[in-house]
Amino acid sequence: MIGTKRVRFQPVAEGATVTQLELFFDLVLVFAFTMVTGLVADDTSAKNVVRALLVLAVMWWVWIAYAWLGNVVRADEGFTRVAMFVAMGGAFLAALTIPEAFRDMDGGWFGPLVFAIAYLLVRLVHLVVFWMASTEDSQLRGQVVKWGLGSIAIGTTLLVIAATTTGRVQIGLWIAAIVGDMLWTMFAGEDWRVNSAAHFAERHGLIVIVALGESIVSIGIGVAGLPISWPIALASMLGLAVSGLLWWAYFDVAALSVEHELKRAEGERQIKIARNCYTYWHFPMIVGIIALSLGLKKVLYYVGDSSHHTLTDALYGIPLFALYGGVVLYLIALVGFKHYATRTVTVPRVVAAVLLLALTPLACSLPALVSLAVLCAVLVGLILWETLRYAQPRDEIRHGAHAG
Template sequence: MIGSKRIRFQSQAENGAVTQLELFFDLVIVFAFTMVTDLAAHETTAQNMLRAVLVLAVMWWVWIAYSWLGNVVKADEGFTRVAMFAAMGGGLIAAITIPEAFRDLPGGWFGPLVFAIAYLVTRMIHVGVFYFASAEDPQLRGQVTRWALGSITIGTTLLVIAAMTDGRVQTILWIAAIAGDMLWTILAGEDWRVNSAGHFAERYGLIIIVALGESIVSIGIGVAGLPISWPIAVGSLLGLAIAGLLWWAYFDVAALAVEHELKRATGQRQIKIARNCYTYWHFPMIVGIIGLSLGLKKVLYYVGDTSDHTLKDALYGIPLFALYGGVVLYLIALVGFKHYATGQITVPRVVAAVALLALIPLACALPALASLTLLCAVLVVLIVWETKRYARPREEIRHGAH
């Protein structure tokens, strides 16, 4: 046990696993992902897409803060348990207010300011717990203090100011808040702690599953209230297959390879892998999956709603770019994720990403269901090729050398 007699914390063990309370905490993030997808789908304009990405970045920063905290102290023990529930409250209010994060709706509280304050409260709870939990670790205490002075000042303060503005100024302040927060995290140093590499890798693997789950939810939302038909069934199964193939691309080898490097690394090298591979490279993966969710939602609506669309209608514009571009971003982020830790570039994934970008003009001319089929086919070829081409190193990573 660490901390004073009044405030007790239990350190995360080296072989620690993700706690049930952390999974419960993630339910707020699940809801936030859904709200971001709805925000993006509500108005498919470039400005609205940018706003959706910015809101997602803010909610991501909430989540990663508590992922690092849970790796130092157990989330379900002592005072941390109470703090986690309090943080869930702040996160939930922020998630509920996502539709009003930039523009207040008539009636009720002023939405943009409520969002900013809820975010501020959630971040302050995190900093407070981290500060007290590091009482017996001067190095970590210094790191937390140094990071908090810049992160809270830049990130949260600018968001509060942005809430009182609108238009281009508001967007610029949001970008400055997020970019400043992310940049300061790099500049603040590498004196953090990774008490359990296994817990850390598992935590980020689970958030990928959460995001992929949101893509499946989007399939259901896209056809909600519509009678079942063969296009809906085929489109739903194709969407599920794409989500499954993205799961395979992450968990089959890449996640294991990086986790092994994280466990082998020590000192600042371990902290850099944890920060750069997980905190940073996972964010574009999440953005890519949310983009895929938007695209799937639109495709299923196209093929299911026969009153407004026919099966010959093509998916175009932002929804199509979200569908294909989301997968491209996910694949490129996976390449960067693995490369930083292992030094290896997974060339087939780069080729697949380039191929998908090249196929976008063709997909624009195809019916929505055909463009979805084409996307799935490219991913099937990629996964089959990798499984066969790299069978031996894959076996070694997954099951150890024989």
């Protein structure tokens, strides 16, 4: 690019890494994840869980939009930098309004509409910047226009309408907005651009870190204000170990394997890996981690608050399903993530997921602390088995010629 265009946009170079501004942008998602966890922790009814999932999907779509944009033009240069800050403001306003996304509180602005308009602002800024950045790329410009028209018409318009409704109609419109937006994105074409496979993979790895960070924060929140004791210390270490083992399951081999395939792929195949492995398969990973966060928060509350619970009390219902089911969802999503790119199925992870499902009814009758210990033990077994059983291919992926 020449002249004033160089000031406005700077293309992302092959091999580029994530910018500091993108990391700053992610702080909004840190807050959003905390708000979603808090939303469910205060009300674990099935209806509220559905609402939390829908809010999380919307905030995920906000993040995904700017992850793709930041792979085409540098987020911290020229006009894009200003747009990122505007989008960050809109996303933060939406996150602040998460408790009112479905029901307005007394006083102040009308919460559901504020959330919808804030989301609309973020999406419009993204669309305008992408359209301007594709001036000299007619193929990308066509893709942006085709995707943008349908995405805005479905995803944001339906949410604005939903803000004026209540009950099942409102939930139905939210579902239609999110599912319709995701399906439109899938079938709108493969004329996007992945300028830097390394940046794209790193960007999505960092959002996994952000979500895992929320699971650790939930441990602390669960015992906030309570005196330290051996049950709290033990439960905290077990919760931290679970988060660490999930980190290992993603970053040790799976993330590297898919990144290598993304780098090798070309044309439509590369775009499909980027979209299906990262945009779609990462979403259930994030949902699983946030569900785990809820479970960990409840376990720590059970073992720490002696005035309402004893150490023999069992975790049950949605909190227990979140604890075990969140990890199951994460593992299955990891299997799908790797399978799409490499065409291989990581069987031990499927076995571990099935085992955890089978153990869930038993966990209902176990003390909460024991249920957490069992979960941790299964993950330790999985990681040890994979590390020892697949030592040679693991070493090749991590340190061989492909790792360069």
